[in-house]
Structures are given as structure tokens and as C-alpha cells.
Amino acid sequence: MADNSKPATRKAAIVGGNRIPFARSNTAYAQASNQDMLTATLDGLVARFGLQGEQVGEVVAGAVLKHARDFNLTRESVLGSTLAATTPAYDVQQACGTGLEAAVLVANKIALGQIESGIAGGVDTTSDAPLAVGDDLRRVLISLNNAKTVGDRLKALARIRPGQLVPEIPRNAEPRTGLAMGDHAAITAKEWEIGREEQDELAVRSHHAMAAAYERGFFDDLVTPYLGLARDNNLRPDSSAEKLATLKPVFGRGEGATMTAGNSTPLTDGASAVLLASDEWAAAKGLPVLAHLVDAQTAAVDYVHGGEGLLMAPAYAMPVMLARNGLTLQDFDFYEIHEAFASTVLSTMKAWEDPEFCKEKLGLDAPLGSIDRSKLNVNGSSLAAGHPFAATGGRIVASLAKMLHEAGPGKRGLISICAAGGQGVVAILES
Numbered sequence: 001m002a003d004n005s006k007p008a009t010r011k012a013a014i015v016g017g018n019r020i021p022f023a024r025s026n027t028a029y030a031q032a033s034n035q036d037m038l039t040a041t042l043d044g045l046v047a048r049f050g051l052q053g054e055q056v057g058e059v060v061a062g063a064v065l066k067h068a069r070d071f072n073l074t075r076e077s078v079l080g081s082t083l084a085a086t087t088p089a090y091d092v093q094q095a096c097g098t099g100l101e102a103a104v105l106v107a108n109k110i111a112l113g114q115i116e117s118g119i120a121g122g123v124d125t126t127s128d129a130p131l132a133v134g135d136d137l138r139r140v141l142i143s144l145n146n147a148k149t150v151g152d153r154l155k156a157l158a159r160i161r162p163g164q165l166v167p168e169i170p171r172n173a174e175p176r177t178g179l180a181m182g183d184h185a186a187i188t189a190k191e192w193e194i195g196r197e198e199q200d201e202l203a204v205r206s207h208h209a210m211a212a213a214y215e216r217g218f219f220d221d222l223v224t225p226y227l228g229l230a231r232d233n234n235l236r237p238d239s240s241a242e243k244l245a246t247l248k249p250v251f252g253r254g255e256g257a258t259m260t261a262g263n264s265t266p267l268t269d270g271a272s273a274v275l276l277a278s279d280e281w282a283a284a285k286g287l288p289v290l291a292h293l294v295d296a297q298t299a300a301v302d303y304v305h306g307g308e309g310l311l312m313a314p315a316y317a318m319p320v321m322l323a324r325n326g327l328t329l330q331d332f333d334f335y336e337i338h339e340a341f342a343s344t345v346l347s348t349m350k351a352w353e354d355p356e357f358c359k360e361k362l363g364l365d366a367p368l369g370s371i372d373r374s375k376l377n378v379n380g381s382s383l384a385a386g387h388p389f390a391a392t393g394g395r396i397v398a399s400l401a402k403m404l405h406e407a408g409p410g411k412r413g414l415i416s417i418c419a420a421g422g423q424g425v426v427a428i429l430e431s
């Protein structure tokens with residue numbers, strides 16, 4: 001007998017988003033914590049949609065760099081916000097895919113009828129990065145804490161050596177290889193023969209597109225000023241290929257190194273949040289529906305044993321998702337490919353165009369093919385806005401949903417986000 005008790009799945013609506021302007025590390029938000037920024041971002045979203053004091057189904061968010069005291073950063077941020085304190089909330093972490101993964105989790109619960117509304121988000125600060133002590137000092141400090149007598153305390157203190165006092169600072173590097181993510185991307189750029197000029201060109205285009213989008217008011221209902229900042233302070237409207245060509249390579253070694261501070265994302269602080277709901281919930285509240293989250297896919301690559309480049313997992317996730325939805329790579333009106341590094345965007349697109357890669361690695365009869373570059377990151381992306389790791393997904397989902405809404409019904413957008421750990425998340429949005 002059929003089980004009629006299970007609700008049919010439905011597509012989750014994207015009502016809108018909010019973020020604080022992104023700030024280069026150790027600038028405008030140098031004194032702000034993850035919790036400060038996520039709370040402010042949630043409050044901005046709540047104010048935008050008149051949800052003060054209300055309980056939404058769930059809030060799901062995360063941070064890549066988190067202090068040990070932030071057990072459940074998202075719940076603490078909700079408790080500090082103007083949402084009802086009865087709103088359940090929890091952390092997720094999928095490196096730079098965190099914000100998008102959070103949106104997928106919320107959307108899936110809405111699709112299954114488990115919740116009617118939810119907020120997905122992400123936050124990160126490299127200004128307030130958590131410092132840890134080494135294992136030796138940690139053991140001493142624990143025994144000091146457990147010591148019952150003055151003698152025991154003195155004995156524990158006597159075990160401290162000056163060398164142990166050096167803190168462990170989180171490095172922007174892969175734990176299993178010790179290489180910076182930029183160095184991994186540089187290896188891939190070399191493999192795919194990605195040139196310096198095309199990387200710089202992509203970076204300049206990102207800055208110009210985002211500056212133009214701010215000028216035409218595109219971000220007016222997506223960004224709330226915070227701590228004196230009204231726009232992302234990494235944004236350089238006057239960016240030029242000539243200036244970028246003068247910068248020295250910072251990733252990859254020796255002859256032929258192409259990756260600079262100009263065609264790589266900077267270390268960034270910021271937060272984002274997206275409100276998702278069932279169509280019914282949005283209609284009952286008189287709230288807009290900008291787009292729907294239709295599907296998503298994750299993939300992981302074996303970058304440790306040389307199987308694939310660290311940031312190439314989206315290339316693998318894409319054909320799986322396209323096939324499931326009966327779509328080709330060309331069936332989209334907008335493409336949002338996260339610009340971790342300009343070279344990563346270019347390597348990924350080149351892989352999709354390459355018959356050998358698509359056959360050997362993706363198991364396809366024909367390459368996925370080229371995308372229309374005029375539809376790529378049309379309002380700028382991470383090279384211009386900056387990249388507070390976990391906050392990038394929310395920025396992209398909210399921007400793309402708004403772009404689709406502006407373009408009218410029946411439009412389709414594609415998201416591709418590479419993540420540390422050799423993972424990637426891709427998703428489809430439709431208006």
C-alpha cells in the first residue's frame with residue numbers, strides 16, 4: 001500500500017538575502033567577532049522582511065574559522081538577534097561551500113515539509129582567527145586546571161618551556177599537503193595552461209561588474225551597512241589590467257608563476273544570510289519569491305594522492321546534477337562560479353570544454369562544452385567582493401536569486417563553488 005503520509009517534495013523559495021559589506025582582513029571589522037557579524041546580518045534580514053520576534057523553522061549557518069568557545073555559533077547568534085529565542089539553529093561547515101550547503105540543507109527540509117521557512121548563512125573572520133596552543137602546553141594547562149594543591153600547580157607550571165608558548169595560528173593551507181590553497185590552485189593553473197593575462201582580465205571584469213552593480217542600486221536590498229562600511233572595501237572600481245600586470249606572483253614557484261594578490265581573493269571578514277520558505281509561507285506573509293532552489297550536488301576529489309587539483313571538485317559535481325535534471329551546461333541564463341582565484345574559474349571552465357577530461361575523468365561521451373562568458377558573474381564575484389569563506393555561498397545565492405527575479409519568470413541560474421578539502425558544491429536556481 002502506498003505511504004500517503006509522506007509529504008510530496010516541493011521546491012524551496014528564496015525570499016531574499018542580506019549581508020554586511022565584506023571587509024579586507026584587519027580593516028573595518030578588525031574588532032568584530034563571528035558572532036557580532038552573523039547577528040548583525042540576521043538582524044538586517046529580519047528587519048528587511050519584518051520578522052522581528054518571529055520564529056522561523058531553522059537557522060543553519062557556519063564559519064570555517066571558529067573559536068573553541070563558539071560551540072554552536074549559529075544558535076548563539078540567533079539568541080543575540082531579534083528573531084524569537086525559540087528558533088532552532090545549528091552550525092554546518094563545508095569550507096567555502098558552507099553558505100551554499102546551509103541553503104541546500106534548509107531547502108531540503110522545506111522540500112520535505114519538515115519546516116516552512118528557514119535562514120541559511122555563513123560568516124568568517126580572518127582578523128579574529130582562533131589561536132591555539134600546542135599539544136604539550138595544552139596538557140600542562142589542563143593539569144594546572146585540575147591541580148588541587150599549590151604544590152601540584154607549581155609542578156605543572158614548572159613543565160612549561162618557552163618554546164611551548166608559541167601559538168598555533170590557523171594557516172590558509174591544506175592540512176594533508178601543507179600547501180596553501182593558492183599554491184594548489186597554481187599547480188592546477190599550470191596543468192591547464194591558464195595564462196596571467198586571462199586571469200587579470202577576469203579579475204578586472206569582476207571589479208568593474210560589481211562597481212556597476214552597486215552604482216545601479218543592485219545591492220541596495222542585499223547589503224546592510226555595518227561598522228561604517230557601506231560597500232565591500234576590497235572593491236576597486238578603477239581596477240585595470242595594466243595595474244594588475246605590475247603585481248608580483250604570490251602563489252606557485254619560479255618561472256611561469258601567474259597568480260598574484262590581484263587575481264586571488266584577499267583574506268576577508270563578513271557574513272551573509274538568505275531567507276528560504278515554502279511558497280505558501282511566503283504568500284501568507286506577503287513576502288516575495290525571487291527564485292526557487294531546484295537541485296544541488298556535492299563532489300570530492302582525491303587531491304592528496306595526485307588524482308585531481310584541490311579546487312576542481314565542482315567540475316565533477318556538475319555533470320551529475322545536469323544529468324539528473326535533463327539539462328546541458330548551456331541551458332542557463334546566469335552562471336555564478338565562485339572566484340576563489342581567477343585561475344580556478346578558468347581551469348574549471350577549460351575542464352568542461354576538454355573532450356579528454358570529460359571522457360576520462362567525468363565518463364562523458366562528449367564534453368560539457370563552453371558557457372557564454374557574458375552570462376558569467378555578471379554583477380561581480382569574490383575577486384571584487386572579497387571572500388569571507390563561509391559567507392560567500394549566501395552572497396551568491398541571494399545575488400543570483402535577485403538576478404533571476406529581475407530577468408523574469410522561467411530563467412535559470414547555475415552556482416559552482418569550490419571548497420577546501422578537495423570538495424565542491426553546485427546548485428541550480430530558477431525564477
Ligand SMILES: CC(=O)CC(=O)SCCNC(=O)CCNC(=O)[C@H](O)C(C)(C)COP(=O)(O)OP(=O)(O)OC[C@H]1O[C@@H](n2cnc3c(N)ncnc32)[C@H](O)[C@@H]1OP(=O)(O)O
Nearest residue numbers: 095096181182243250261262264265266267340418419420
Ligand atoms: C577556502 C575554500 O574552501 C576554497 C577557496 O575559496 S580557496 C580561496 C581561499 N582564499 C585564500 O586562499 C586567500 C588567498 N589570499 C591571500 O592569502 C592573500 O590575500 C594574498 C597572499 C593573495 C595577498 O596578500 P597581501 O600580499 O597581503 O595582499 P595585499 O597587500 O592586499 O596586496 C598586495 C598588493 O597588490 C595590490 N592589489 C591587490 N589587488 C589589486 C587590484 N585588484 N588592483 C590593483 N592592485 C591590487 C595591493 O594594493 C598591494 O599593493 P601594494 O603592495 O602597493 O600596497
